[in-house]
Amino acid sequence: MSQRVTIDPVTRIEGHLRVDVEVDGGEVKKAWASGQMWRGVETILVGRDPRDAWAITQRICGVCTTVHAIASVRAVENALQMEIPLNAQYIRNMIILAHAVHDHIVHFYHLSALDWVDVTSALQADPGKAAALAESLSSWPGNSKAEFTRVKERLAGFVGTGQLGIFTNGYWGHPAMKLPPEVNLIAVAHYLQALEVQRHANKIVSILGAKTPHIQNVAVGGVANALSIDSQSVLTVERLLAVKGWIDQLSDFVKNVYLIDVAVIGGFYPEWTTIGRGIVDYVSVPDIPLDGKNTQFALPGGHISAGDLSSFKEIKTHNDAYFRDGVAESVKHSWYEGGKGPLHPYKGETRPQYTDFEDEGKYSWLKSPTFYGQPMQVGPLPRVLAMVAAQHQPTIVYATQTLELVSTVAKTKVGLDALHSTIGRHAARAVGCAVQVDELARQWDLLLANMAKGDLNTFNKPVFPKDEVAGVGIHEAPRGVLSHWVVIDDGKIRNYQCVVPTTWNAAPRNEADAPGAYEACLAGTPVAIPDQPLEVLRTVHSFDPCLACAVHVVDTEKRQVVKVKAA
Amino acid sequence: MRVVVLGAGNILLSDEGLGVHAIERLPLAYLLPGAVEIIDGGTCGMEMLDALEDLDALFMIDAIRGGQPPGTPIRLVGDAVPVFFKTKLSPHQIGLCDVLATLELLGKAPKYTAILGVQPRSLALGMELSPEVEKAIPTVLRMLVDELAMLGMRARQLTVKTSEIPRW
Numbered sequence: 001m002s003q004r005v006t007i008d009p010v011t012r013i014e015g016h017l018r019v020d021v022e023v024d025g026g027e028v029k030k031a032w033a034s035g036q037m038w039r040g041v042e043t044i045l046v047g048r049d050p051r052d053a054w055a056i057t058q059r060i061c062g063v064c065t066t067v068h069a070i071a072s073v074r075a076v077e078n079a080l081q082m083e084i085p086l087n088a089q090y091i092r093n094m095i096i097l098a099h100a101v102h103d104h105i106v107h108f109y110h111l112s113a114l115d116w117v118d119v120t121s122a123l124q125a126d127p128g129k130a131a132a133l134a135e136s137l138s139s140w141p142g143n144s145k146a147e148f149t150r151v152k153e154r155l156a157g158f159v160g161t162g163q164l165g166i167f168t169n170g171y172w173g174h175p176a177m178k179l180p181p182e183v184n185l186i187a188v189a190h191y192l193q194a195l196e197v198q199r200h201a202n203k204i205v206s207i208l209g210a211k212t213p214h215i216q217n218v219a220v221g222g223v224a225n226a227l228s229i230d231s232q233s234v235l236t237v238e239r240l241l242a243v244k245g246w247i248d249q250l251s252d253f254v255k256n257v258y259l260i261d262v263a264v265i266g267g268f269y270p271e272w273t274t275i276g277r278g279i280v281d282y283v284s285v286p287d288i289p290l291d292g293k294n295t296q297f298a299l300p301g302g303h304i305s306a307g308d309l310s311s312f313k314e315i316k317t318h319n320d321a322y323f324r325d326g327v328a329e330s331v332k333h334s335w336y337e338g339g340k341g342p343l344h345p346y347k348g349e350t351r352p353q354y355t356d357f358e359d360e361g362k363y364s365w366l367k368s369p370t371f372y373g374q375p376m377q378v379g380p381l382p383r384v385l386a387m388v389a390a391q392h393q394p395t396i397v398y399a400t401q402t403l404e405l406v407s408t409v410a411k412t413k414v415g416l417d418a419l420h421s422t423i424g425r426h427a428a429r430a431v432g433c434a435v436q437v438d439e440l441a442r443q444w445d446l447l448l449a450n451m452a453k454g455d456l457n458t459f460n461k462p463v464f465p466k467d468e469v470a471g472v473g474i475h476e477a478p479r480g481v482l483s484h485w486v487v488i489d490d491g492k493i494r495n496y497q498c499v500v501p502t503t504w505n506a507a508p509r510n511e512a513d514a515p516g517a518y519e520a521c522l523a524g525t526p527v528a529i530p531d532q533p534l535e536v537l538r539t540v541h542s543f544d545p546c547l548a549c550a551v552h553v554v555d556t557e558k559r560q561v562v563k564v565k566a567a
Numbered sequence: 568m569r570v571v572v573l574g575a576g577n578i579l580l581s582d583e584g585l586g587v588h589a590i591e592r593l594p595l596a597y598l599l600p601g602a603v604e605i606i607d608g609g610t611c612g613m614e615m616l617d618a619l620e621d622l623d624a625l626f627m628i629d630a631i632r633g634g635q636p637p638g639t640p641i642r643l644v645g646d647a648v649p650v651f652f653k654t655k656l657s658p659h660q661i662g663l664c665d666v667l668a669t670l671e672l673l674g675k676a677p678k679y680t681a682i683l684g685v686q687p688r689s690l691a692l693g694m695e696l697s698p699e700v701e702k703a704i705p706t707v708l709r710m711l712v713d714e715l716a717m718l719g720m721r722a723r724q725l726t727v728k729t730s731e732i733p734r735w
Contacts (some may be wrong), residue, residue, distance in 0.1 A: 192672075202616075
């Protein structure tokens with residue numbers, strides 16, 4: 001007898017994602033991912049000035065404001081075929097990278113680690129043994145016996161009052177929780193330390209972006225930061241030196257804590273290196289441009305078919321027709337008027353047509369994007385695999401080092417193939433984060449070196465033609481490929497479509513009824529206790545779902561915060 | 568004394584964005600003491616952690632669904648504050664709720680929190696406030712000034728013509 005389990009919503013953050021799974025014989029047989037809010041931000045943009053679009057699109061999402069600002073200005077610049085100053089690229093790159101590092105640290109420690117770490121078990125830990133273990137793996141100063149003792153006492157105080165606060169909703173004591181108490185204690189200590197460390201990344205974004213959480217400094221044509229060697233009121237060398245200090249502290253944490261925690265936790269869950277494989281067709285795009293025209297990049301991207309790295313086809317520039325021509329969206333299983341087959345985003349339509357949740361029909365507000373007709377997985381795993389395939393040395397070094405540590409802890413050889421999995425997505429995110437924090441430091445160097453040459457330009461004025469022009473803004477955002485597609489007519493927006501990472505991953509079935517990435521990755525996931533579907537959450541959370549930008553507009557009145565229906 | 572006035576909400580969803588609209592008008596309507604920081608929080612979550620830690624008072628301005636006629640000003644304090652977050656009357660609060668819970672965990676939660684807002688009429692897609700909510704904004708700002716006065720902080724009313732107030 002199969003059981004139907006509905007999890008609604010799945011995210012601990014912004015947005016509303018519903019996942020339905022059919023469980024039979026202790027594992028998921030079939031899954032449906034459904035965006036529960038209507039998307040329609042695109043319609044707000046029609047008729048507006050393209051120079052204002054970035055400020056509006058960064059309001060789409062509460063988690064990744066900056067990424068939409070970046071993709072939007074890139075789309076308009078692409079339509080105008082304009083070049084932007086090098087300083088503007090470096091400043092944007094630093095914002096992109098600092099945001100990504102922030103996002104990954106917070107995602108792992110604060111939004112998903114508690115799927116693997118049993119907070120209450122940490123109370124049984126011996127702080128001395130925890131310190132011995134942690135100190136054997138890393139030089140991080142926050143791994144002392146005294147530190148772990150303090151954390152354990154603080155946690156005991158919390159549990160003693162019966163107020164678990166933010167830890168209330170965890171599946172404590174679930175049979176799928178397998179870490180020893182000492183590892184749980186180490187993870188809880190690092191959870192708290194990560195709260196301190198994440199602020200460095202946030203400060204970088206706010207100094208460069210002039211404001212946080214919504215940056216104010218980007219503009220079509222560059223950035224609005226005035227650079228100066230000596231003036232007090234603008235982005236000075238002194239402020240940039242403060243930024244460098246924060247970069248160094250982030251780097252220390254990412255390499256000596258985050259990467260190691262992911263490897264150790266992964267080593268204790270070896271079975272999760274084969275669960276959650278699903279779609280192994282991957283797409284990522286190059287990012288961190290090193291010239292003004294988006295033709296050379298620090299971090300490569302591209303397309304990998306069937307999980308085979310030798311199939312890697314590099315996407316070389318943001319004008320690469322291979323990306324631009326490959327994307328289409330189907331609404332066959334989405335609550336929109338359709339009948340025209342998959343449409344390219346320039347021709348995309350967004351006209352709602354709600355039905356009930358129909359297993360074989362329409363069941364989601366998300367459209368279903370494909371790349372040359374195939375559903376894709378996007379995000380840190382596709383990104384890291386593409387960089388490995390492109391022989392990006394720093395990525396190869398961090399990936400190898402991480403897999404070696406996983407192998408040591410698991411006491412068995414764990415290779416690159418283990419990355420095509422639920423725990424592999426976490427590992428890839430950490431490897432990618434280490435690469436990003438190094439690149440952040442390099443972009444800082446490039447900015448300073450360019451300023452030292454006397455170049456302080458940050459803005460080229462855009463000129464809009466009378467004719468119709470179209471452009472795509474491509475960005476490898478923390479959750480994967482983000483693209484904004486704009487059609488401009490006589491200086492006004494005629495069509496605007498955002499194809500966001502979570503739409504790729506949480507897509508419903510496509511025109512050919514093939515499942516999206518979440519749906520495919522959930523098939524085969526074990527479920528020990530249907531009304532406590534921790535294993536399902538692990539796989540979904542490994543994608544770092546963020547539905548707020550995938551879909552829009554809402555009526556949540558009288559909805560429960562978390563509802564698990566086991567029927 | 569550290570006080571934050573936080574405008575929360577999504578300006579793409581008409582009345583959902585009233586908190587952001589209200590805090591944009593606040594500095595044009597009143598001259599506030601230096602200790603009061605105005606933050607446009609939008610729909611953000613964890614990025615707000617630093618800005619909201621160790622506050623003497625947090626005043627959040629937001630759309631509040633309290634079963635009242637549209638445009639009714641609403642003030643929530645004391646026990647009503649955690650209930651407001653728990654029942655998630657609007658979509659961005661999953662994020663803010665996590666931020667406040669994390670501040671509790673760190674022992675850095677605001678000493679005093681009040682939520683000031685208006686019963687929304689429309690949460691449809693759009694960047695304009697409904698007329699009822701638009702009319703209630705000056706009342707909400709007045710409520711905020713009264714809150715500040717209770718903390719001994721005086722705000723001075725400025726005279727600005729409505730036509731000079733910038734809008735999205």
